[in-house]
Amino acid sequence: MEWKLELILFVLLSVMAVFSAIMMVTRRSPINSAIFLIINFFASAGIYLLLQAQFIAVIQVLVYMGAIMVLVIFVIMLLNLQDESKLSEQFSYKKLTSLLLSVLLFCLLGFSVFFGFSGKFTSISGEAEKLGTAESLGKELVLAYSVPFEIAGLLLLAAVVGAVVLAKKSFD
Amino acid sequence: MLEGYIPIFIIIFISAAFAFLNINLSSLLGPNRPNKEKLSTYESGMEPIGTAHDRFSIKYYMVAVSFIVFDIEVVFLYPWAVSFLNFPKPEMIYSFVIGLIFIVVLAVGLIYEYKKGVLKWD
């Protein structure tokens, strides 16, 4: 039963993820694209949950869906591309190159994942459930990864400064 | 672990079904007599001028950027806070110092934003 339930959920969530990703890329209107990206993030949160990473799953919703996509929607509203047809440029070599490059990248990732990991991680470790909780993450964060924790803080500080500097021109 | 989350999937599904039903219900039950005046957007009785999809102040954008950064910092603080109580004394002191440094860095970013007038509305 347990295994079956996970399989059903996995199929549902991955279909949702792939479908929303395709819809996101093919939509004309940027705001519709953004909505499908939000659905995609939701599906990935569900997949994290299947991997017993409950804290990561909820953070995926909180940060990606609740914060980063809000900014993306703000930017879409701020730019307000009046005429969306302007965006769709004619077929060019530029486009062809980017298409080839993305196919290449996709193959590269696909092959490395397939040959590197296939058959290696077939079951979830018994420790996984305990490791996925906020309590154990916090313990690791403070005891084993305290330096990366502080560096993350500094990185975020750099992000604040960067955003202010970039936007400063518009204030003056 | 997963079983604990099944009710959440169910409740979201039920709420979505409720929302879908209600959004479509009144277009089925209610009258449908559109006219040009009714379908134009409201602008205090005037003819609408231009479209509302216009550019707006960059301050909103700055608020959203600041929000993302501080939101991620708060997210880092949740696991820190949860594990805090259960540490023995020496580890707890260490944990406090780590958290203190992190929060001071956060506060520096906040003070920088105040000084630059990013969060100033007038």
Next chain:
Amino acid sequence: MPEWLIELLITFAKIAVVHGVLLTAVAYTVYLERRVSAFIQNRIGPNRVGPEGLLQPLADVIKLLMKEDIVPERANRFVHALAPGISIIVALSTIAVVPFGDTIELFGRQIKLQIADVNVGILYIFALLSLGVYGITLSGWASNSKYSLLGGLRSSAQMISYELSMGLSVIGVIIISGTLQLDEIVYAQYGWKWNIILQPVGFIIFLVASFAETNRLPFDLPEAEQELVGGYHTEYSSMKFALFFLAEYAAIIVSSAVIATLYLGGWQFPYLQDFGLPQIVTSILQVLTFSVKVVALVFFFIWIRWTIPRFRYDQLMDLGWKVMLPIALANLLVTALVVLLLK
């Protein structure tokens, strides 16, 4: 019957009861708001439909259902319909992790009076709360009306600003209870140890942020009927409009439930377990205690709305970023320090 099917049926039953109570409560909160505001302004309020106007909410729902559904021709139809849906889904799903009573024994079965007991309870509430922004932002954008857009923009900036203070103020509670699970937090508040006593500053910040998150006066700038007509729902009619209303009042009730759980001891009545009452009486009294706390907070929300005038937008943002955020940070550091010193 297999075990998992019984569990599933219990879950459905819990959701049905909780949603039933929540939606009824929403209808009567609207009624209560109208009666209380009338009382405050020395009027009578709705009293014609049914005894004391008690059937008024029902009449309102039927009226709204029979109204014409108008979508402005320049609106983005898909997003216009999606936005109220997001608002109501968020409002109705948040209640899932709030415990409304202790574990009870029914027909020889242990039943937890909480729909979903998950390890990341508080974060689930914040995650859904952060999605609530979309309902308002997208409705403002999709209507293609200037009033709606202004309302939606103001509201999203306001909600994300206060979300930070809210998230930080709760960290104080997390530090002293050492868990993110809401039922554990309620257990930790046994006897007199309610978090409102241990975390007074955090409580005030959380309460103020709740007002901002639910867009209630004095933080109702997204609606601001005197300047923005109706704000983000200007271009909505019939049931779509009603869904925004429903979501707003459901959010008030759910916020009250969350505040009661985090700071007012949840379903705990001080030392009730030690009175030696029969198990079933204790359980009923606990659920009642929780209900009384929620109703009192809902009344407080209404009372504030009809007493305090609205903030100006710059005052609102200043309060969020320059007052509440630093205080919340200081509160969390002081809490950690006190926990450390008492160890």
